[in-house]
Amino acid sequence: MKYKIPKQDINLKPFMSRPPRFNLKNVIMRTDMVYKCEIINIIELTEIEKLFHLKILDEAERQIFDFRPGQFVMLEVPGFGEIPISIASSSNNKEFIALCIRKVGRVTDMLHQARKGARVGIRGPFGTSFPMEEMVGHNILLIAGGLGLAPLRAPLYWINERRDEYKDVYLLYGTKDPASMLFTYQYDGWEKVNNIKLFTIVDKGDKNWKGRIGLITELFQEITIVPDNTYAIVCGPPIMFKFVCDRLDAAGIPMNRMFVSLERRMHCGMGKCCRCMVGSTFTCVDGPVFDYWSVLNLKEAI
Ligand SMILES: Cc1cc2nc3c(=O)[nH]c(=O)nc-3n(C[C@H](O)[C@H](O)[C@H](O)COP(=O)(O)OP(=O)(O)OC[C@H]3O[C@@H](n4cnc5c(N)ncnc54)[C@H](O)[C@@H]3O)c2cc1C
Ligand code: FES
Numbered sequence: 001m002k003y004k005i006p007k008q009d010i011n012l013k014p015f016m017s018r019p020p021r022f023n024l025k026n027v028i029m030r031t032d033m034v035y036k037c038e039i040i041n042i043i044e045l046t047e048i049e050k051l052f053h054l055k056i057l058d059e060a061e062r063q064i065f066d067f068r069p070g071q072f073v074m075l076e077v078p079g080f081g082e083i084p085i086s087i088a089s090s091s092n093n094k095e096f097i098a099l100c101i102r103k104v105g106r107v108t109d110m111l112h113q114a115r116k117g118a119r120v121g122i123r124g125p126f127g128t129s130f131p132m133e134e135m136v137g138h139n140i141l142l143i144a145g146g147l148g149l150a151p152l153r154a155p156l157y158w159i160n161e162r163r164d165e166y167k168d169v170y171l172l173y174g175t176k177d178p179a180s181m182l183f184t185y186q187y188d189g190w191e192k193v194n195n196i197k198l199f200t201i202v203d204k205g206d207k208n209w210k211g212r213i214g215l216i217t218e219l220f221q222e223i224t225i226v227p228d229n230t231y232a233i234v235c236g237p238p239i240m241f242k243f244v245c246d247r248l249d250a251a252g253i254p255m256n257r258m259f260v261s262l263e264r265r266m267h268c269g270m271g272k273c274c275r276c277m278v279g280s281t282f283t284c285v286d287g288p289v290f291d292y293w294s295v296l297n298l299k300e301a302i
Helices: 025-032 059-064 106-112 146-161 184-192 216-222 238-250 292-296
Strands: 035-044 049-056 072-077 081-086 097-102 119-126 139-145 169-175 196-202 230-235 258-261 289-291
Touching: 049 059, 049 106, 049 119, 072 097, 072 106, 081 097, 081 106, 081 146, 097 106, 097 146, 139 146, 139 238, 146 169, 146 196, 146 230, 169 216, 184 196, 196 216, 216 238, 230 238, 238 258, 238 292, 258 292, 289 292
Parallel strands: 139 169, 139 230, 169 196, 230 258
Antiparallel strands: 035 049, 035 119, 049 097, 072 081, 072 119, 258 289
C-alpha cells in the first residue's frame, strides 16, 4: 500500500520565517571573502590610537564592498590574527575605508608598527547597523566616550552628507583627558560647516584645557532634549551605557530609539563560532548595534 501524508499534516508554512543570515549563499560569498588591502595612509591621533586608510587592491572588489554605519570588518594582519574593527569612514566613499585602532594587544600592537604600503586583509562587512533612514526628520543625539567616537564617525558622515534630512544634531563627547580626544582636527568643520552642536568634556584637564571638566552625563545640562522627536546613539565603554541610557530614559526617550554598539570578543564574525554570544544572542550577527530595550533583555550584556 502506498502511504500518503494526510493533507492536514503537510506543513505549508516554512519552518523558519527566514533562513539565518549566514546560510544565505550570497552573504556567504561576501563574508568568507577576504579583500586584500593596502594601507595607503596612517594618521597618528593619540599616543595609542591611529587612523588607518585602507584601499581594497582590486578595483572591482572595491566597488562591490558596501557597508552601513555601525557595521564592522574582521581585519587580518597576516601571521598575527584577525580582529573586529568598526568602519570609521563614509559609506559613500568607494576609494578607501578608515579604521581607528587602539593599541591594546598582539594584533593591534603589530598593526601600529605597520607603515604605509603594508598589506592586510578584511572580511565583511558584518553585523547590524544604525537605522539612519528611520531617523530622518528627527533630532539626533550622538554620545561617545573615548574610542566610541570611532564607530560614530560613519553615522556622522551619513548625516553630514544628507544634513537637510535631519533636524538638530548634537554630539556629546567625553574622554579621560584632553590628550585622549580623537579627531580634534574635524571639530571645527562639524560645527561650522555641518551645523553639529558639539559639546566636549574631560575627566581631568591639563594646563591648556579651558573646556568642561566632569562626567559625560554632565553635558545633558547643556542641551534640551525633545523626547518625542529624538533618536540617540551611544558608543563607548560599557560602564558608560548604563549611566547615559538611564539619563536618556529619564528624559523620556523611548528605549527603542536609543541605540548602542556592544563589543564582545569575536572570532568568525558570522554566527558560527559562538565566541561572541551573550545568552543565546550572537553579538556579531544580531549586533553589534542593538536598541537599548533589547540590551536590557540580554542577560549581563552591560
Ligand atoms: C564590533 C566590534 C568593533 C570594534 N571596533 C573597534 C575599533 O573601531 N577600534 C578599536 O581599536 N577596537 C575595536 N574593537 C576592539 C578590538 O577588536 C580589540 O581591541 C582587538 O580585538 C584587540 O586585539 P589584540 O590582538 O590587539 O589584543 P588581545 O591581545 O587579543 O587583547 C588585549 C586586551 O584587549 C582586550 N580585548 C580584546 N578584544 C576585545 C574586545 N572585542 N572588546 C573588549 N576588549 C577586548 C583583551 O581582553 C585584553 O585585555 C571592536 C570590537 C568589536 C567586537
Ligand atoms: S564571532 Fe563567531 S559567532 Fe559571533
